[in-house]
Amino acid sequence: MIYGLLKGFLRAFFIVVAYGAMYCHRKGLDMAAIRLQAIHKSFGSTKVLHGVDMEVRNGEFVVVVGPSGCGKSTLLRIVAGLESPTAGNLWFGDRNMTRAGAPERNIGMVFQNYALYPHMTVYDNLSFGLKAHKVSRGEMDKRVQNVASLLEIEHLLRSKPSALSGGQRQRVAVGRALVRNPYAFLMDEPLSNLDALLRDRMRVELRHLHERLRIPTVYVTHDQTEAMTMADRLVVMKDGNILQVGTPEEVYHGPQNTFVAQFLGSPPMNLLSVRRVADLRVAVDGSQDESIAVPPRILAGWPRDLTDLWLGFRPERVTLKGNGSTGLELTVGIRTIETLGSRYHVHGTWGNIEITWVTTEGTNLALGRQVQLTVPWDDVHWFERHSGQRIQEEPREAVRLESGNVV
Amino acid sequence: MTNPENAVEGGHPDIPSWMLWWSRVRTQWQDLVVGYGMILPSLVVFLVFYYGPALFLLYIAFFHWNIFSNYSTFVGLHNFSVLLHQPIFWQSLLNTAYYVVLVVPVTTLLALALALGLRQAWSLKGGGVSQALVFLPHVTPVVATSIIWVWIFDPNFGLANAVLHALHLPQLGWLSSVHWALPAVMIYTVWHSVGLYTILFLAGLSTLPKQVLEAAQLDGARGWLAFRRIILPLIGPITFFVVVLATITTMQTFSQIYTLTGGPHGGAGGPAFSTTTDSLLIYQTAFLYDHFSLGSAMSLVLFILILAVTLIQKFVADRMVFYR
Structure with a gap:
């Protein structure tokens, strides 16, 4: 009898523990690794961040992108603890880190100029953080060796930073951030001091490193190529505000406003200012054509007083007329042709409006030639003129829902 | 053109x-x-x-020369051999060594501490004012402030003894005591010169790469560890410069010793030669006792000593100081 009772208790105990563990695990998974809550920052009377809300999930690579002075570096420094926010909260998981000092946060950061300790060898640079955390000599040695071999800098351990090339310094900087096994990685334009070729390679390597280690990462850049290629999720900032958050595809194909539309993509999106002249017709300012008929499925749901618009389309969505598809039709005179090898960037004018498009076929291109172009209506973006905000069209919204992340 | x-x-x-x-x-x-x-x-x-x-x-230095006569005679190293047999010459070297060995480290460390403190205070209200206040003593004339410090060191009515009294410490004779006269001069010298070295250290600290210090913070280093392993090595060149400059200056100290221990009333270098440093002895030998040749020989010895000390410092610094 006692045996049975004991067995019952044990079973109940295990069930409770198992469910408890599962609950905690789920909670841990649901909880963002880093969460910023209404973060404000002012330097004196200059406001840099106006209430930023953002989160970085476990194992996620988030790229914060925006023009210089948009507050992205300040945001990163607040997460690192190098600046304290004027208002708002910062959470690491369920721990409120708003008032924690930088040394307590266990953050690995890679600076733009690497900020290696110039008087120490690479080995000492890597091991300094471990020494500060009183890691034993043997453990330290092992971890430095591991990171050095991971980043292929073992042969440099005895050198000083001044003897290294830009790319090698970059690796050491990454290694120094990595060796402490940090809670999160912060990178402040880490590739901008490298030459173009090396930058391309390091971009892939950093992303590859992330695939292997899955440490939550915030990566700040003004380079849209880095932003698009490296991010799990993109955060586009301007003037201390977050304009849009989403996967690179979401942001690229569904920019929420004209700034995001033009900031991402090279060459940038064509934007034409247009007016609704009749129910289903719009007139383009500066073009010679009378007005354009727009399919009813696009304009149908819009309020009647919505008349001043931006019409946008990506240069690579422009096709030569004649391959069957219907859409916005333009007759453009070619002004300049940029040859990029695999493709051509063609600049031309439609009336007084400058139009840029990308094509892979160079045979028909000649300066001064008039070409008929078509942009499929599905690839046309509409924005409200004054606010610059996107006007949502129903079918696209559905497509975006399918992709999983709604922002 | x-x-x-x-x-x-x-x-x-x-x-x-x-x-x-x-x-x-x-x-x-x-x-x-x-x-x-x-x-x-x-x-x-x-x-x-x-x-x-x-x-x-x-x-x-190698002649027998008199300011009042028209001819001089070559005496070779005679002046130097006379020097080496003068106990007061050795006493003055010893006094100088005592003075330098205490003043240079104390000034350097105090200046570094003040600079670190002022760097923190710079962003606060009054930071600029405190920096100016620290530098102020250095721009005052040595002779004028020395006279003020004569009053401060007055055994009966001076501020120095009043402070000691308030702290329940025994009163000192200061400038009239054989043991405390030179330390009193040291206190004055530190007060007068620390401002200059503080400014030099502040300049050195301001050139520290900000992001390297931030990287150290993120690495978990704070307080003493960050200072010892990051800040101190990086300001090595300026520290070396400060130590060399302070050594050369203190080895030649004259004005404050002259004014504090005797001044216009005579008897500088006392009591009982306890504050007779080499510069003071050179001055007295040459201009008080008219032994210009002997004074010149002493100057030459002092010059060689300063050169030697500086070279030793440079030798040490080349092995220890990191130049960016």
């Missing part, structure tokens, strides 16, 4: 090469004349009042 260098490189066909050569030589001469012309006034002053006396000193 034509630029002959460009013309030569261009190899202009219409201008013969000798003309180009001449125009270049002429320009070089013009540069030379104008350049030296500019520095001539200060160069003359420097040669007449600095190198002139120094070379003359080198000359009379």
